[in-house]
Amino acid sequence: MTLLLLGPVTDPQGLQSIFYPGKSVIYPQHSKLTDKEKTNICYLSFPDSNSGCLGDTQFCFRFRQSSGRRVSLHCLLDHYDKDLPVYLKSLVLISKLPYIHFFHTVLKQIAPEYFEKSEPYLEAACNDVDRWPAPVPGKTLHLPIMGVVMKVRIPTCHDKPGTTQIAQLTQQADTHISVILPTVHEVDLFRCFCPVFLHSQMLWELVLLGEPLVVMAPSPSESSETVLALVNCISPLKYFSDFRPYFTIHDSEFKEYTTRTQAPPSVILGVTNPFFAKTLQHWPHIIRIGDLKPAGEIPKQVKVKKLKNLKTLDSKPGVYTSYKPYLNRDEEIIKQLQKGVQQKRPSEAQSVILRRYFLELTQSFIIPLERYVASLMPLQKSISPWKSPPQLRQFLPEEFMKTLEKTGPQLTSRIKGDWIGLYRHFLKSPNFDGWFKTRRKEMTQKLEALHLEALCEEDLLLWTQKHTEVETVDLVLKLKNKLLQADRERLPVKPDTMEKLRTHIDAIILALPEDLQGILLKTGMT
Known part of the structure; x- marks a missing residue:
């Protein structure tokens, strides 16, 4: 097994460098993994012995970083068998960037050659990756990798399915481009939802509410793709709970996730081992799928069944749950997708339709x-340069519920049902908690930025003439802290605001006695 670690985008070297448990190699060689992380990777890097997986296969997995380390890693695995038995070869790429489709494509380029030419080829590939620019949102990149140039566009939060930016990427002719990727992170949504698209709206609700969910699939590939499709179906809302595209009985969190002494955690697990049918019987929602069909083929639609029917290891495919959806099923999207199948519409086009449907549903919600939440923001006129920025108003669930009568999702969605009940459930979910914390942080930073801009509009030099030296020095220190905060937290300030504030600070310092100027300058105040 070989591990290729891609470092954080803030690392100018890009790559960090591979490890040796037994017959393994790690690039870059100065990368650090704990024994627990190495063990998890070793087990996750091969299909379960119960999977009917033969030949080349690709799948992805996630694992939790050990305590004391910051963000969770996203791992992508590419496994090639070539002339050797399946269990002898695997190439794993580890990254903190969730660019699933892009990394799969990278591994398709380098893995076959690596298995023939060994480490020197991988070192050369790493050198290419080392020179890649940072993935700036909205920017189109040309990325060379072992004689091949890949053209990709890093997505932004404003992108929508089938947007002109993506279309332009594929239409522009570039003679030196070998591979053009319309997406770096999206999976084939329709292929993944194909067996269950009659129930796609119910699954959207379960993911939105952060409900514990298990996907039982015949292989790691089907498992990981389906889990990723579920997580992506509530975009642009971020899924804030844990999700494991491929999970095994050897995972260090196995006991935590399978204990019956407490309610199942808010997590989506993708599994292949039939043992989980028994171990996870107490979980409230289980999706059991068969082999995913190639594009253009529609498997028999699975049915919703009671959990009590999931008792044997050879249970039929189905959605096993007692969940009753809050919203009525949208028959229009089902008819549209069924018509696409009959007309042999390409899977990519079907995915765009389904993705747009999920996007509109999430946005309506x-x-x-x-x-x-925008109404919780204080009015700009209440911001005084000489007082601390005002606080956001408190989020009051019942006050929010009253707004739905006039400004609820009925204004933008044709779907009927118990929207109020869905909101009440959502407000208790990890997804709401994560979303609101993010919005509160953004709004607080906006208030800080407005406060900073209000300070810049004041005649601060005139203010110092009416106050003592002690008060003036205190003002300089506070202004400098504002600058540091704006830089550290990347506050959304206008481009000229920072420079204007530095000019104010310089002017105030120059107006002070020389001894104070020296002290402030020596302490790095300007």
């Missing part, structure tokens, strides 16, 4: 929340 989230817009009333965004509107209410």
